[in-house]
Amino acid sequence: MKIGIFTDCYFPTKNGISTSIVHLKEGLEQQGHQVMILTVKYPHYEKQEPTIYRFPSFPFNSMLELRVGLAAQRTLNRIVQTRQFDILHTHTEFSLGWSAKRAARTLYLPIVHTVHTMYQDYRHYLWGGKCVSPNMIQWFFTRFLAGYDAVICPSQKMQAYLSGFLPALKTVVIGNGVSQTRFSPNRLTTEERARIRGNVGLCASDKMILFVGRLAQEKRVLELLRVLASLLQQHPHYKIVFVGDGPLHQQIQSLARKHAIAQQVILTGYIPWENMYNIYALADLFVTASLSEVHPMTLIEAAMCGLPIVVRRDKSYTDIVQDDCNGCLADTDGQLAEQVAALLQDDVKRHIFSQHALSVAEKLTSEKYVERCEALYKDVIQRKILTTDTHR
Known part of the structure; x- marks a missing residue:
């Protein structure tokens, strides 16, 4: 044709x-x-x-x-x-x-x-x-x-x-x-992983929460940071990494300073798509509070890299996130924060979710x-x- x-x-x-x-x-x-x-x-x-x-x-x-x-x-x-x-x-x-x-x-x-x-x-x-x-x-x-x-x-x-x-x-x-050849788990060596974590600003003991997308109102990034602020305050070794550009970049920084978590909020700016696998590979889980999505590529990429995913309940995520299987669907922002906290404290459950994420991603190539x-x-x-x- x-x-x-x-x-x-x-x-x-x-x-x-x-x-x-x-x-x-x-x-x-x-x-x-x-x-x-x-x-x-x-x-x-x-x-x-x-x-x-x-x-x-x-x-x-x-x-x-x-x-x-x-x-x-x-x-x-x-x-x-x-x-x-x-x-x-x-x-x-x-x-x-x-x-x-x-x-x-x-x-x-x-x-x-x-x-x-x-x-x-x-x-x-x-x-x-x-x-x-x-x-x-x-x-x-x-x-x-x-x-x-x-x-x-x-x-x-x-x-x-x-x-x-x-x-x-x-x-x-x-x-x-999403292309499986570009996004698949376990491609980084231990040395590469340590080097990239250092470049991003992560210590060896840090747990990383990842958001990828435009830093804009429709993505509800300020709401996400507000609801996770208490969790970050309680756990200094938890860090949230925002990957992307957008009009709310400075407001995120200001909000982080207001809640005294500026050292735990990392804004990388735009990262070329061909390098995004390295970022997904570092994360412990992927999170978004956005309700404006249609069928987000970033969530498919995260699943393909074996990341547990925590999102607000929305029909755009129906075939990407299966509740209590490869991630969590939250009915409120507060529930989202609770689910993030529970997953970060449960290494076994994150591993199980990770394996299920890979199975889900096989249908989304x-x-x-x-x-x-x-x-x-x-x-x-x-x-x-x-x-x-x-x-x-």
């Missing part, structure tokens, strides 16, 4: 969406398919790649590092026609998504879409959230998703959300996946993700052919 993937979010921007698309592209190419990414240009990023076409763009939200593509419809149509794509797959609800929809309609091509974001949890980035209501977001999705041959939901949470106001929409749940997308493409293309023949 020849597949055109449209996205406003791609490298050099590093996040779960761009990582998921990279997995999809690489996996499809390994299966012999031809894949082109149609995305946006970034200032000062000059790397040229034959299978990536970049449109001019402008910044939309600096805090989210989001850029919106400016694609002339005739140019985009010509690219799609010249490349002879068999199917289009959009990963953006912004301008490139709309342009791809128009191209698919004009050229009568099958088109599918993946919804990656719970926008109602990101309204605060637009005029403080005062001008965008949940009903407006539903109205937008109703307009945008009309005409798609299928919509991919990375989790049951997203499927339930869309079905709530679009019951006739054809949706399919295809969860994200990038290979399985690619297989499911490939099967959907073939089904959608076949249905489009049958529809075309019927209308002739």
